[in-house]
Amino acid sequence: MQLTKELFNMTEKILIIGGSGRIGSSVAADLVNHTKADVTITGRDVETGIKVAEKLGNKVNFLALDLAEKEKLREAITTSKIVIHCAGPFHYRDANVLKTCIEEGVDYLDVSDHRSFTSKALEYKSAAEAAGITAIVNTGIFPGISNSMVRQGVEKLEKTEKIHLSYVVSGSGGAGITVMRTTFLGLQHPFVVWIDGKWQELKPYSDRETVQFPAPYGRIGVYWYDMPETFTIPDTFPVQTVITKFGSVPDFYNYLTWWVAKTWPTNWIQNRYVIEFLANVSFKMTNFTDMFSGIGVAIRSQVTGEKDGKTANYCSTLVHKNTAVAAAYGTGSIAELILEGKLKKPGVWPVEQALPTDLFEQTMVSRGVKIQEEWF
Template identity: 20%
Template sequence: MQENKFLLYGANGYTGRLIASMAHQYELVPVLAGRNEPALSLMAKELSLEYIVVDLDDTDKLVNALQSFKVVLHAAGPFKHTALKMAQACIKAGVHYLDITGEIGVFELLKKMGDPFAQKEIMVMPGVGFDVVPTDCMAKFLFDQMPEATHLKLAFASVGGKLSHGTATTMAEGMGEGGAVRENGRIIKKPLGHKGMWVNFSSKKLFTMTIPWGDISTAYTTTRIPNIETYTSVSPKTFSMLKWQGVYNWVLKLSFVRNYYKKKIKKMPAGPDEAMRKKAKSLVWGEVSNAAGKTLHANLEGPEGYTLTAISSLIILKKVLSKNFKPGYQTPAACYGADLVLEIPGVTRTMA
């Protein structure tokens, strides 16, 4: 078993391709995997890599393939359809599980599977990309400054970038489902964008609204702060339109409506090109407050989201392959600390 090899499932997706193309910078060798043999074969030839064709529904073949590796990086979303199958196969094969999800339900699902992973002395860590490394590290950083915090707010923005097919498809599958917050330790459903506010990010002031970001799950695991809200930048006009969502959400949940948007997504470019990724940047803001009303703020700035995802996942992969891990369910910042995000080139963090 080669020490720097890992299985990259969903390799021919936009983010998977990016991870595969950057792996050599971290002295890592991905073996490409997925269902699409023609795409994998072409990609493997372009990058001079090995590939494996395996369907997640073929459990025996999947477990057999996994047994040749120490860790899998699962990049085939939407993860609500794929994470459980891969995680169960990892437990059977005794292989560490990493993924790049940002879905609250997936974090909560895999958290419940922590014990079987721990019993096998292996780790399950979802969210090793932009979802949720920068925000999880921000939550841990602020919690370390104020351990008695009762409330946490996290906001993020992408300046100059755009969505990949995978991200857009995941969003299409969540249309009409509303939002969520953490209140008194419990995940509570709320309308999407039920709150809005202006945020002073490091380089600009932007309007943001609440969305169901993965930190509603992970930041609580990392910090135990009982009240958490997550925000992203939107136009005030979009925010205003959401007050009517009670009227039209049922339409967005219809299969043919979601399928219509998925077909439109497939006709779009796969994701931002290299020039766009180099120019774009990601911004993160965080705030904690305690029962006495004291608040602390911090800002973080870094590479564009997909670039950051590729780098952070490779950094974490290298740690796991070097036996730097904790068995069972882990979040990035709880396992590797608030400064994990600072290992990513171009990331800066300041107290606001």
């Protein structure tokens, strides 16, 4: 069994759970472009999956797989070097894929974006460390690249007091309906944030703030939104405040989302059928407005602290014309580093705790990603 596994590892096989979706297929495309790995993408829709695999080229195969098929899932994991979990929404997911990877000795990445799933995954830290498995969660664009931008800023300061992360997405972001579900699922419950050195409860999509993003975005309204960064970043860096805010363009989507969060009864927002209705309506709307707004993303990371004994603000920004592709850069680059033997950190980690800044910067340059920097 061990010899067989070593032979499989030599072929650098990567399994992408949910790889026939827009985020997963974008990750597969990044791996095809930047590694020599054979990639298997999974999904429940056979016809769609085969078409996606054929479009990606002869290094990509499709495997029909439902996460409920646990033995089939285990078999697919066993023959892989890295498993990348892209099957959201992660609000609904348990950590069985990660658990199976640990049991089978396979490295693991995911594009998870919700604190409930991140918390479940981090409970396996000791087990992954004992098994020698590198498992990194939240590896997409936000969370993901955004977290590494924060680390980049923190390392430029002598002392850090405050971190302010703002995100804006144009229309659908080039992602599928799952992302729409995720947006409305994020409105279901109040959440706690780290402000002035203590945990405080906030309502989702509250406290609109206007933030200056690079062109073509300009000044955009952003709102408090529940993301894993709200608790992983305070755990990583000794800061007093961490702010995570999100907004959309066109701006009327912000007002619609705010209206739902502010006025709809809690039992409506927590109903899965209502979430599905909102996701489908939003998906149809954004498919139309994407023609005018584009499907890009912008990140703004402002780190406030001290440098040379004085108060300093380090601000980094990133803009990409396709949100799904940008997310794939975050995940694909980490998979590339693991394959090359440049990144190995047994345990389960949020990306900012696992990825050194020099490696982050190298992989972003290799993908043509420009991060603008400003001091004030």
